[in-house]
Amino acid sequence: MLAPEKLWWKPMGRMEKTWLTVAFVWCVFLTLMMPLWYFFGKQNVPTETYRVTREQYAAQVNAFVDQYKVGDENGIPVVAPPPGSDVYLRASTWQWYPILQLEKGQTYRLHVSSMDLQHGFSLQPVNINLQVIPGYDYVATIVPTSTGEFTIVCNEYCNLGHHTMVGKIIVK
Numbered sequence: 367m368l369a370p371e372k373l374w375w376k377p378m379g380r381m382e383k384t385w386l387t388v389a390f391v392w393c394v395f396l397t398l399m400m401p402l403w404y405f406f407g408k409q410n411v412p413t414e415t416y417r418v419t420r421e422q423y424a425a426q427v428n429a430f431v432d433q434y435k436v437g438d439e440n441g442i443p444v445v446a447p448p449p450g451s452d453v454y455l456r457a458s459t460w461q462w463y464p465i466l467q468l469e470k471g472q473t474y475r476l477h478v479s480s481m482d483l484q485h486g487f488s489l490q491p492v493n494i495n496l497q498v499i500p501g502y503d504y505v506a507t508i509v510p511t512s513t514g515e516f517t518i519v520c521n522e523y524c525n526l527g528h529h530t531m532v533g534k535i536i537v538k
């Protein structure tokens with residue numbers, strides 16, 4: 367009786383060796399880039415995170431809106447907080463609340479939290495991305511560097527109205 371031919375121990379071809387080497391070097395390069403880019407990429411938003419209940423956060427947002435409201439756009443309040451202050455943004459299905467009006471060159475502590483599901487804060491066109499998670503108050507220290515109207519889109523799929531979840535930050 368004859369054993370089946372053991373194809374697998376044929377030596378590797380030149381092309382196979384070359385491509386395996388290329389793939390291995392690329393893996394090493396990408397692995398090294400992860401920590402390097404973390405420290406040198408200047409992409410990390412300075413952040414702090416705190417535990418908060420939905421009720422506490424909703425109360426903070428409402429107090430903030432009541433204190434600094436300057437207008438209204440389609441039923442959503444426009445809020446102009448003083449420079450250097452804490453500003454609050456609330457995510458819920460499927461709305462960003464309120465509209466923030468900030469001043470160029472001033473520092474703000476931007477709080478974001480969610481009332482229900484996980485949402486994604488994505489500021490366009492500058493492409494700043496933050497996770498928005500219920501139960502957590504996520505604080506990013508921001509300095510707007512250009513004036514105009516910036517759109518906040520949700521980039522974490524949150525069910526049927528996800529694509530309609532659009533908010534706004536105005537910088538003057």
Ligand SMILES: [Cu+2]
Pocket residue numbers: 485486520521522523524525528529531
């Ligand atoms: Cu969403």
